[in-house]
Structures are given as structure tokens and as C-alpha cells.
Amino acid sequence: MKKHKGHFQNEQRTAAAWMFLAPAMSAIVLFFVVPVLSALLMSVTDFDIYALGNLKYVRFMGLQNYMRILDTPLFWTAMRNTMYFVVVGAPLSVALSLGAALMVNSKLTRFKPFFRTIYFLPVVTSLVAVAVVWRYLYHPGHGLLNHVLSWVGIAPVDWLGDPLFAMPAIIVMAVWKNFGYNMLIFIAGLQNIPEELFEASHLDGAGGWRQFWDITIPVLAPTTVFVVMITIIGYFQLFAEPYVMTEGGPMNATTSIVLMMYEQGFRWWNMGYAAAVAFVLFAVIVFFSVIQMLIQKRMQS
Amino acid sequence: MGNEGEMVRQLIPEFERRYPGIKVDVQQVPWTAAHEKLLTAFAGGSLPDVFQLGNTWLPEFTVLNALEPLDPYVRTSELTRPDDFFDGVLKTNILDSTLYGIPWYVDTRVVFYRKDVLRAAGFSQPPHTWAETLRLCEIIRQQASARGIKRYPFFLPTNEWVPAVAFGMQAGSSLLKDQNTRGDFSGPQFRKAFQLLASFYEKEYSPSGMQLITNLYNSFSEGLITMYITGPWNIGEFSRRIPDSLQSEWMTAPLPSMDTISPGISLPLGTSLVIFGKSKQKEAAWKFIEYLTSTEQSIKFYGITGSLPPRKSAWRDTSLSRNIYSRAFYEQLQRVEPLPHVAEWEQIVIKLQLYVEYIATRTMTVDEALRKFDAEVDQMLEKRRWLVENKRIR
Numbered sequence: 001m002k003k004h005k006g007h008f009q010n011e012q013r014t015a016a017a018w019m020f021l022a023p024a025m026s027a028i029v030l031f032f033v034v035p036v037l038s039a040l041l042m043s044v045t046d047f048d049i050y051a052l053g054n055l056k057y058v059r060f061m062g063l064q065n066y067m068r069i070l071d072t073p074l075f076w077t078a079m080r081n082t083m084y085f086v087v088v089g090a091p092l093s094v095a096l097s098l099g100a101a102l103m104v105n106s107k108l109t110r111f112k113p114f115f116r117t118i119y120f121l122p123v124v125t126s127l128v129a130v131a132v133v134w135r136y137l138y139h140p141g142h143g144l145l146n147h148v149l150s151w152v153g154i155a156p157v158d159w160l161g162d163p164l165f166a167m168p169a170i171i172v173m174a175v176w177k178n179f180g181y182n183m184l185i186f187i188a189g190l191q192n193i194p195e196e197l198f199e200a201s202h203l204d205g206a207g208g209w210r211q212f213w214d215i216t217i218p219v220l221a222p223t224t225v226f227v228v229m230i231t232i233i234g235y236f237q238l239f240a241e242p243y244v245m246t247e248g249g250p251m252n253a254t255t256s257i258v259l260m261m262y263e264q265g266f267r268w269w270n271m272g273y274a275a276a277v278a279f280v281l282f283a284v285i286v287f288f289s290v291i292q293m294l295i296q297k298r299m300q301s
Numbered sequence: 302m303g304n305e306g307e308m309v310r311q312l313i314p315e316f317e318r319r320y321p322g323i324k325v326d327v328q329q330v331p332w333t334a335a336h337e338k339l340l341t342a343f344a345g346g347s348l349p350d351v352f353q354l355g356n357t358w359l360p361e362f363t364v365l366n367a368l369e370p371l372d373p374y375v376r377t378s379e380l381t382r383p384d385d386f387f388d389g390v391l392k393t394n395i396l397d398s399t400l401y402g403i404p405w406y407v408d409t410r411v412v413f414y415r416k417d418v419l420r421a422a423g424f425s426q427p428p429h430t431w432a433e434t435l436r437l438c439e440i441i442r443q444q445a446s447a448r449g450i451k452r453y454p455f456f457l458p459t460n461e462w463v464p465a466v467a468f469g470m471q472a473g474s475s476l477l478k479d480q481n482t483r484g485d486f487s488g489p490q491f492r493k494a495f496q497l498l499a500s501f502y503e504k505e506y507s508p509s510g511m512q513l514i515t516n517l518y519n520s521f522s523e524g525l526i527t528m529y530i531t532g533p534w535n536i537g538e539f540s541r542r543i544p545d546s547l548q549s550e551w552m553t554a555p556l557p558s559m560d561t562i563s564p565g566i567s568l569p570l571g572t573s574l575v576i577f578g579k580s581k582q583k584e585a586a587w588k589f590i591e592y593l594t595s596t597e598q599s600i601k602f603y604g605i606t607g608s609l610p611p612r613k614s615a616w617r618d619t620s621l622s623r624n625i626y627s628r629a630f631y632e633q634l635q636r637v638e639p640l641p642h643v644a645e646w647e648q649i650v651i652k653l654q655l656y657v658e659y660i661a662t663r664t665m666t667v668d669e670a671l672r673k674f675d676a677e678v679d680q681m682l683e684k685r686r687w688l689v690e691n692k693r694i695r
Contacts, residue, residue, distance in 0.1 A: 049644055050684055050694075052344060053365040057688065068680075141515040161510065249460070251658055266337050268648045 101186030189223030402573030404611035484678030
């Protein structure tokens with residue numbers, strides 16, 4: 001009897017749990033699972049502007065979209081650009097945000113909330129507004145950057161117009177725009193380090209540098225792993241910066257994977273192809289995340 | 302769209318007064334977002350009753366079956382007479398012998414040039430052929446280098462496709478071949494055109510990057526550039542931005558030609574007004590198009606925006622016939638040829654810009670660039686090829 005009652009209670013509990021989960025679950029299914037599955041389906045068709053006009057014109061393509069992507073020179077250009085952005089931009093962003101967090105959190109710093117706010121300000125500022133200002137900074141003729149460089153005798157550079165400099169220019173702007181977010185996470189991590197650790201090590205005669213390497217860095221490791229992971233995933237999805245600053249130019253030097261996908265999908269309406277690009281990017285991100293997790297595991301053991 | 306989307310509001314009250322039963326709601330869209338927005342609106346089933354389409358976008362929307370054929374409306378209309386429109390412009394709106402759009406304003410490209418610089422080079426008239434143009438460029442460059450300065454006589458921006466396509470049409474290229482299912486850019490005609498274009502960059506008659514000309518109007522006033530191919534909106538800009546001392550020294554001329562017939566072929570750009578095929582108010586929509594494209598209203602619209610009327614009768618109005626700068630446009634409009642009617646056209650020419658950049662910077666030779674470009678175009682047209690081969694479309 002008792003047993004039966006317990007079973008009944010359990011069942012009731014499960015039902016209640018599902019009821020509580022239902023709103024969130026249905027939102028996830030509706031706005032995540034369904035679109036992802038439709039995109040997957042779309043990626044094996046050639047859904048395009050002709051198909052939009054007449055559904056009879058859709059062809060099943062199997063993996064042909066994927067083969068075509070690997071065969072497209074622009075995809076490899078976009079891949080190279082995106083990797084460039086990730087490999088240079090992500091470490092720069094993490095280092096800068098850690099540095100800023102240490103400075104803002106330092107006991108010597110005054111007006112902490114002020115600095116926290118101004119470093120965070122770019123994160124919440126509209127990218128379009130930021131782009132207008134940065135385009136002006138980068139202007140080859142009247143830009144502040146070239147003006148400053150002219151003091152040390154460097155000839156004007158067409159930052160956004162020269163294929164060699166466009167990506168570095170985008171990286172600098174993107175890092176400046178985004179580092180504040182990671183900085184806040186680092187600050188939270190720093191504030192979790194018990195003060196006693198520093199006091200004890202101080203009594204043992206450890207200097208500031210030693211404390212940084214032996215206390216701050218190890219304690220901050222989980223935070224750093226998290227920050228590096230989300231930064232890399234985020235940076236792989238580079239889109240808005242080149243979209244508003246260069247439209248992928250000059251000579252495709254700033255075309256990223258997502259920008260290419262957007263153009264194929266929403267500009268030329270090659271939805272099947274664009275969906276396939278999305279899944280290729282997904283695979284690339286998964287690949288690098290797994291590698292990162294493996295490295296992390298090895299370091300822990 | 303853009304500025305004209307704002308300015309057209311001024312013509313609405315008069316329309317609503319004439320047709321009390323019809324109320325017009327204008328939605329303005331910036332040009333840069335218009336193409337995506339219209340396609341998305343179609344996918345969402347929310348296209349407006351009447352909308353404006355860039356001439357090169359028309360084929361996409363006919364592929365979508367989004368447009369109402371306008372022949373029946375025109376047949377019974379008193380205001381809209383097809384023979385009053387410039388031939389090349391009207392043809393742009395006829396696909397498979399069906400009329401889908403009524404030209405609203407035209408935009409073709411002509412040469413803007415500095416009279417004083419040409420005079421100093423011994424040209425009292427702008428050149429009529431490209432051979433003459435190249436000679437003129439050489440004289441201007443030599444005169445400049447004798448004074449120890451750098452001059453770019455003919456500015457051909459590396460991020461524009463229009464000059465390349467106009468050159469190609471002048472050279473007799475059909476641009477696409479096999480019922481518009483393959484690129485014909487590596488064919489001998491277009492190669493000739495691309496070689497001409499490349500020679501401007503090779504001989505440094507035009508800068509081969511965009512970084513030198515940061516302000517077109519300053520560069521033009523300073524004499525850094527002498528000639529530039531552009532559209533009617535720059536009549537207004539030049540009048541405002543060129544210093545007073547130079548106002549009498551700039552002029553417009555039709556495009557030089559590759560043969561002896563002047564002017565050389567240019568493109569019928571500009572926009573048309575179309576009716577959404579699923580509109581519930583087609584009669585009212587037509588009344589509105591009829592009104593906006595009438596001779597009377599297109600003259601008014603020219604007065605407000607400077608957009609050139611597509612109707613020959615409008616050009617007899619003194620505001621146009623007395624404007625010395627629009628004369629070249631009138632001559633040019635007599636010789637414009639429609640572009641290939643394929644939905645992929647916009648995609649093709651955006652890609653063409655990249656190849657113009659490649660030859661300007663000598664990243665590729667002309668032959669290599671055109672071969673690679675044709676391969677890319679063939680891939681873009683793969684679906685169209687399949688549909689044509691299976692007789693689904695023409």
C-alpha cells in the first residue's frame with residue numbers, strides 16, 4: 001500500500017515538473033528546435049528565389065550544397081578571415097579584459113565604479129553608432145588615427161580601404177567594443193578570491209608578481225576557461241562589425257562566414273545554400289570547442 | 302525609397318483631392334535596405350499595393366510572380382501612352398512581352414567633365430569615341446607631369462559595375478548567352494571592353510584604388526580628376542558643391558562610343574512603379590501609378606527632386622529643356638539598351654565589381670579574370686539553366 005502511494009506521488013510530481021517546464025520547453029521547441037530542424041532540412045535542398053515563387057522548383061540536393069561550399073573560393077576566403085579574426089582578436093580581447101579587470105579591481109585604483117562604467121559603455125552602445133565614429137577615426141584623409149600617426153612620420157593608411165589593414169582595423173574596433181563584457185566576468189571572479197589568501201602569502205613573503213601567478217591566475221582558471229570559450233564561440237560568429245563598417249570589402253578582405261551566409265540567404269535568397277553554410281560553421285565551432293575542452297581536461301589532470 | 306520616398310509625399314495631397322475615395326499611405330525605405338526588405342516582405346506576404354522597383358530588380362519579382370501585368374490597364378488608360386516613354390527604358394519593364402512596370406524616373410550615366418581642362422588640352426568639345434578619350438587623357442597627364450603634378454584624367458571607381466557593363470554593351474557583347482543561362486564575359490566582345498577598362502588603370506588615367514578620391518567634389522574642383530561617369534543626381538550635387546569660381550567650367554556629355562555612332566550605348570537605370578499581384582485594390586493602385594507617372598506630375602517631381610522624367614513629353618517643359626546639364630542625359634536616353642532580364646543580375650554585377658577591382662590592382666590579368674568570372678556566373682545561373690532546359694521558364 002505504502003509503495004503504491006509512493007509511486008502515485010512520484011507520478012504526480014513528474015507531472016507537476018512537466019507543467020512548470022512546459023512554458024520554457026514550448027518556447028525552446030518553437031523558437032529553437034523547429035527552426036534548427038527546418039534549416040537542416042533546407043540545407044539539403046536548393047530553396048531559392050525561384051522556389052519562393054513556385055514551390056515546385058525546389059530540388060532535393062543531398063549533400064551537394066555542402067560540396068559546393070567547399071568548392072567556393074569565397075567560402076575559404078571567409079574562413080581565412082574568420083580564423084584571422086578569432087586567432088588574433090580573441091586572445092587580444094581576453095588579455096585586455098583581464099588587464100582591465102585587474103586594474104579596475106586593484107586596491108590602488110580610485111573611482112572604481114567610474115572606470116567599470118566607461119569600460120563597459122562600448123558593450124551597450126549601439127554598434128551602428130559606434131561604427132559611424134570609428135569610420136571617422138579610420139578615415140584616410142581626416143581621421144584622428146592617421147593624424148596621430150603623422151606626428152611620428154607614418155604616412156596615411158587607408159584603414160578600411162586597404163585589404164591588408166581592413167581586418168586589423170575591424171579587430172581593434174571589435175575588441176574595444178566587446179572587452180568590457182569579459183572584464184565584468186573577470187571582476188566577479190577576482191572578487192571571489194578570499195582576501196586571506198593574499199594576506200597569508202604576503203606574510204610568507206610573496207611579492208605582487210608572485211601573488212598574481214600563484215594565486216590570481218590559478219583561482220581565476222575556471223573563469224578564464226569560460227571567458228575564452230564564449231569569446232571564441234562569439235568571435236567565430238563575426239558579422240555586425242564588417243556588415244556596418246566595410247560590407248565585407250575591400251576585395252572580400254573582411255567577409256566573414258556569417259556575413260557570407262547572410263548575403264547568400266537574405267540578399268540573394270539562396271536559402272538552401274545559406275543554411276548549409278550555417279551548419280558548416282556550427283561544425284567548425286563544435287570542433288574547436290571540443291579541442292578546447294580536451295586541452296582543459298589535460299591541464300586539470 | 303531614399304530621398305524620393307520622402308519627397309513624393311508632396312504629390313499625395315493633390316492625388317487624394319482628385320480621387321477622394323483613395324487614401325495613400327507612404328512607407329519610406331532607405332535604398333541600402335530596400336532590396337532585402339522587399340524580398341522579405343514578399344516572403345511574409347506583406348508587400349504594399351504599389352511599390353517602387355529598381356529597374357534591375359524587376360526580373361526577380363517576376364520570377365516570384367509578385368507583379369501584376371499592366372498591359373490591360375495601359376490599353377484603357379488615357380494618361381499612360383507607352384510610345385511617350387524612352388524606348389530603352391520601357392523595354393526594361395517588358396519581360397516575356399508582358400509589361401510589368403511603368404517607369405517613374407530614369408537614371409542613365411553620362412560623363413561629367415571640366416571644360417577648362419579639356420580646353421587646355423586642345424579639346425573644345427568632349428571626345429566622341431574612346432580612342433579620342435584615351436588621347437585626351439594622355440595629353441592631360443603629360444601636361445600635368447610637365448608641371449610636376451599627378452593627375453587622373455578619367456575617374457573609373459573600382460567599386461562600380463556600370464562603366465564595365467556599358468563598355469561591354471558598346472563592344473557588342475550580349476553579356477549572357479544560351480538564353481541567358483551562361484556568362485558571355487570571356488567572349489571576344491566583352492574582353493575588348495575589359496581591356497579598354499584595364500588600360501585606364503594601367504596607364505594611370507584612373508586611380509586603381511578608392512583611397513585617393515575621398516571626396517569626389519573636392520577632387521573634381523582641385524583638378525585631380527577631369528572626367529567621371531555618373532548619374533543625374535550629381536547635377537544637383539555639382540551645382541551645390543563645386544565652388545562658384547568653377548561653376549561655369551563643368552559640363553555633362555553623353556558617353557563616348559566604341560564605334561563612330563555617337564553617343565555610345567549607356568544603361569537604362571532608374572526605377573519603375575509596379576502593382577503587387579495579390580493586391581486587393583488594383584484599380585486604386587493603378588490610378589496612383591497613372592497619376593505619378595503622368596507628364597504633369599513627373600515634371601513636378603523633377604522640380605522637387607531633380608529625378609529625370611522617363612516621358613519624352615515632359616522634356617519639352619522649359620524647366621528641363623532649358624537646363625544645360627540635362628541635355629546630355631536627353632541625348633543619352635535615345636541610346637540606352639536594356640540589361641539581361643535574369644533574376645540573378647544583381648548578384649552577377651556585384652561580383653563583377655570584384656573583378657573590376659582585380660584587374661585595376663593587377664591581381665589578375667584580363668583573360669584570367671574573365672575566365673574565372675564566367676565560371677562564377679555559370680554557377681549562379683545553374684538553377685536558371687535547369688529551369689530553362691526543363692522548359693519551366695524562358
